[in-house]
Amino acid sequence: MFVEVRSPHGAALRLPGELAFLLGQGTDLAVVREASTRAEREGTEPVAALLRAGLMSEADYYAALARALGRPFRSTCLVLHPAARFPEDIRHGAARGAAGEIYLAPPPGAVAVLLETGAPPEAVFTTPAALAAAVLGTAGPRAAARAAEALEVRTPDWAYRPGLHPGQVLALLLGIAGLLLILDAASWLQLLAVAGLNLLVLAVIVFRLAAPLLRPAPLPVPPAIPDAELPVYTVLVALYRETRVVPRLVRALARLDYPVLCSKLTGKR
Numbered sequence: 001m002f003v004e005v006r007s008p009h010g011a012a013l014r015l016p017g018e019l020a021f022l023l024g025q026g027t028d029l030a031v032v033r034e035a036s037t038r039a040e041r042e043g044t045e046p047v048a049a050l051l052r053a054g055l056m057s058e059a060d061y062y063a064a065l066a067r068a069l070g071r072p073f074r075s076t077c078l079v080l081h082p083a084a085r086f087p088e089d090i091r092h093g094a095a096r097g098a099a100g101e102i103y104l105a106p107p108p109g110a111v112a113v114l115l116e117t118g119a120p121p122e123a124v125f126t127t128p129a130a131l132a133a134a135v136l137g138t139a140g141p142r143a144a145a146r147a148a149e150a151l152e153v154r155t156p157d158w159a160y161r162p163g164l165h166p167g168q169v170l171a172l173l174l175g176i177a178g179l180l181l182i183l184d185a186a187s188w189l190q191l192l193a194v195a196g197l198n199l200l201v202l203a204v205i206v207f208r209l210a211a212p213l214l215r216p217a218p219l220p221v222p223p224a225i226p227d228a229e230l231p232v233y234t235v236l237v238a239l240y241r242e243t244r245v246v247p248r249l250v251r252a253l254a255r256l257d258y259p260v261l262c263s264k265l266t267g268k269r
Contacts, residue, residue, distance in 0.1 A: 016046040018111040022056075025064040031055050042259075043228025047108035052232070058127040062105060066125035069118060071104075073125045078103055078134035086139040086146065090132045097124065105131040227259040 002014045016039065019032045035050035042049060050056055059075050066073035080089075080103070081096040089095040093106045105128040106114050119125075126134075136143055152159035164172070182193050237249060 016112070017115055018108070019046045019050065021068045021115060022061075022064055025067055027056070027064065043226070044232075045108035047111050058129060062125050062127050065111065069114070069125075071119050071123050071125055075127055075130050078126060078130060080134050080138040082138065084135050084138040086135055086143040089135050090128075093128060093131065095131060095135055103131055103134070230259065
């Protein structure tokens with residue numbers, strides 16, 4: 001959704017709706033235009049471009065959104081319903097409060113829809129950071145269980161499980177039973193078992209020695225991904241009494257083949 005506005009000089013400007021409403025809340029036009037330009041250039045949501053570039057804080061933006069929609073804003077002391085869901089409430093930007101209110105911190109892509117449809121009467125706006133902290137404080141045990149057990153539930157073959165797998169126990173029992181049978185078998189059967197074991201070991205050795213001689217076919221070069229479709233990563237480097245390595249660190253980070261949205265260390269945007 002785009003909104004056409006007029007600059008102080010009378011020029012017509014097309015701005016995203018999730019940014020244009022800020023003009024009615026006292027935000028400088030230059031800030032809104034800068035965020036809109038960044039979003040178009042980087043292929044990101046306008047609100048994400050505004051917040052990630054540091055042009056406006058989360059608290060200021062969501063407070064302005066609450067005023068525009070005629071709803072209260074609260075950034076601290078959020079009390080959620082005990083049945084708060086993790087991570088669904090954080091992902092959707094909405095959680096039920098203990099008193100029946102709905103705390104809203106819509107993600108960047110949902111702000112435009114909310115401006116068109118309006119907010120429910122029981123809505124109380126907050127920031128995504130405050131909502132995430134409240135959800136984690138309420139659903140902490142469930143969040144910890146998900147972090148500890150999600151891999152085993154989704155892909156059990158990738159997860160570490162102490163002890164033996166049922167299949168390993170069965171193979172061990174069959175191996176012990178076979179060994180006992182061979183020890184009590186005729187001598188020619190024992191010699192046959194030893195010869196078979198030697199052949200198996202020899203085959204494994206030959207396979208390992210021959211593996212480096214094989215040249216695998218070269219993998220096809222994957223097509224380049226447009227910068228706008230790449231995921232956004234934040235690199236935080238904590239330094240303590242290590243100022244001498246900062247120039248080398250900056251040069252090393254600059255060599256990464258990845259688009260930079262904003263760098264507070266180098267001033268690059």
